[in-house]
Amino acid sequence: MSPSDKPASLGATFQKLDLSGHDLPPTPAPSTPTNGRKYALATELVYTEHSDQYNASSMPIYQTATFKQTSNSGGLEYDYTRSGNPTRSHLERHLAKIMSAARTLVVSSGMGALDVITRLLRPGDEVITGDDLYGGTNRLLTYLATHGGIIVHHIDTTDVASIEPVLSEKTAMVLLETPTNPLIKIVDIAGIAAAAHKVAPKAVVCVDNTMMSPWLLNPLDLGADIVYESGTKYLSGHHDLMAGVIAVNDLSLGERLYFTINASGCGLSPFDSWLLLRGVKTLGVRMERQQANAMAIATFLEEMGFKVRYPGLKSHPQYELHWSMARGAGAVLSFETGDVTVSERVVEATRLWAISVSFGCVNSLISMPCRMSHASIDAKTRAERNMPEDIIRLCVGIEDVDDLIDDLRTALVQAGAVIVNVDGIRAGKPSDGLVLGSESSSE
Ligand SMILES: Cc1ncc(COP(=O)(O)O)c(C=O)c1O
Numbered sequence: 241m242s243p244s245d246k247p248a249s250l251g252a253t254f255q256k257l258d259l260s261g262h263d264l265p266p267t268p269a270p271s272t273p274t275n276g277r278k279y280a281l282a283t284e285l286v287y288t289e290h291s292d293q294y295n296a297s298s299m300p301i302y303q304t305a306t307f308k309q310t311s312n313s314g315g316l317e318y319d320y321t322r323s324g325n326p327t328r329s330h331l332e333r334h335l336a337k338i339m340s341a342a343r344t345l346v347v348s349s350g351m352g353a354l355d356v357i358t359r360l361l362r363p364g365d366e367v368i369t370g371d372d373l374y375g376g377t378n379r380l381l382t383y384l385a386t387h388g389g390i391i392v393h394h395i396d397t398t399d400v401a402s403i404e405p406v407l408s409e410k411t412a413m414v415l416l417e418t419p420t421n422p423l424i425k426i427v428d429i430a431g432i433a434a435a436a437h438k439v440a441p442k443a444v445v446c447v448d449n450t451m452m453s454p455w456l457l458n459p460l461d462l463g464a465d466i467v468y469e470s471g472t473k474y475l476s477g478h479h480d481l482m483a484g485v486i487a488v489n490d491l492s493l494g495e496r497l498y499f500t501i502n503a504s505g506c507g508l509s510p511f512d513s514w515l516l517l518r519g520v521k522t523l524g525v526r527m528e529r530q531q532a533n534a535m536a537i538a539t540f541l542e543e544m545g546f547k548v549r550y551p552g553l554k555s556h557p558q559y560e561l562h563w564s565m566a567r568g569a570g571a572v573l574s575f576e577t578g579d580v581t582v583s584e585r586v587v588e589a590t591r592l593w594a595i596s597v598s599f600g601c602v603n604s605l606i607s608m609p610c611r612m613s614h615a616s617i618d619a620k621t622r623a624e625r626n627m628p629e630d631i632i633r634l635c636v637g638i639e640d641v642d643d644l645i646d647d648l649r650t651a652l653v654q655a656g657a658v659i660v661n662v663d664g665i666r667a668g669k670p671s672d673g674l675v676l677g678s679e680s681s682s683e
């Protein structure tokens with residue numbers, strides 16, 4: 241069946257989805273209603289169809305490395321799990337609907353996804369990227385610049401004009417994160433994609449959508465060519481697996497990425513594919529609760545006088561830009577205490593907030609990025625990129641928000657990050673007032 245053979249109602253609704261299958265695996269069937277109306281994302285997350293012989297409600301895990309063939313010339317749909325597996329295929333087609341993409345591919349981690357994507361590059365190619373990047377992304381790009389002959393330009397991607405001096409016909413890739421991790425800066429995806437494609441039409445604009453997830457942002461609709469996410473975060477939501485997801489609308493680009501995945505062997509395992517299928521069903525309810533909690537916590541900290549970075553706050557300098565692209569503010573925020581030692585004490589004094597890297601889990605996490613997730617960026621580079629060493633990152637979960645605030649308030653008091661007096665609690669140095677519960681109290 242060719243794309244033009246799509247039933248009219250389905251074709252109109254899923255213009256980008258490869259309904260006919262071509263060489264893609266056939267499950268799940270598109271779940272659009274027969275009247276052509278498109279289901280809302282909350283429904284698509286939960287609803288899938290597959291062709292299991294027993295009509296299993298949950299997609300079975302095809303825990304097999306190889307598949308028996310009916311003749312020595314092979315030719316069946318699946319032959320070997322590195323090349324394809326029904327559980328992984330089901331997940332990929334489910335995610336294609338959710339990410340509003342023609343094709344998605346799932347691999348063993350978010351960094352694995354970026355590794356596959358950067359194999360599109362050739363020596364001499366130029367990459368333009370941000371100056372506030374996840375540490376692992378920075379590390380891979382630095383490796384490619386040192387060993388792979390790739391030229392990497394780090395610029396302030398929050399300013400569309402700053403891309404112009406480094407754009408040229410040699411630009412092969414523009415790699416964006418928004419909001420950035422951990423400074424929560426916002427990038428104008430459509431503005432940068434348009435500027436890049438104008439000068440370098442073949443350049444691939446690639447967006448790391450891990451901080452937002454498809455629940456909140458669809459970079460493909462804003463001009464990105466490739467979107468990838470760490471499925472370890474919001475997509476799965478429980479910190480019980482590692483995964484990476486790549487989404488494209490250009491099927492030939494999808495084929496090139498699939499080639500690398502099959503050739504290098506980083507496709508997601510059947511069991512982790514199944515776990516991700518299970519986790520993604522609750523993406524909407526988790527994200528709504530997490531960002532409601534995050535908003536309350538950001539407000540609590542800002543009202544105390546801390547410098548808080550969160551796009552849900554009107555004080556965020558790029559509030560309007562963020563909301564022009566996204567449907568929510570997400571659940572990662574950062575704040576500064578003004579003192580590295582005080583920040584260390586805050587992080588260590590919390591109880592409900594686990595000291596962990598990562599985010600997107602139902603549990604709340606606290607960390608100091610310069611010591612943890614971004615430690616692979618050397619101190620000199622961190623300083624050049626204005627990354628405050630005392631910055632604390634909060635990755636908000638689904639717990640009761642009053643419990644989270646109470647735990648944080650107690651930690652702030654114990655750490656000497658706040659001044660307590662008859663007017664209440666406010667951010668400040670211990671010497672500026674009475675500090676309760678701290679050895680450094682002025683009492
Ligand atoms: C924004 C961002 N992108 C990509 C990754 C890489 O994902 P993974 O840990 O699944 O390799 C991470 C964290 O690890 C991240 O924070």
Ligand SMILES: N[C@@H](CCSC[C@H](N)C(=O)O)C(=O)O
Pocket residue numbers: 374376421596597598599612613614616
């Ligand atoms: N030791 C790890 C650190 C992973 S950080 C995970 C996550 N992206 C975050 O921002 O917390 C490494 O070296 O990559």
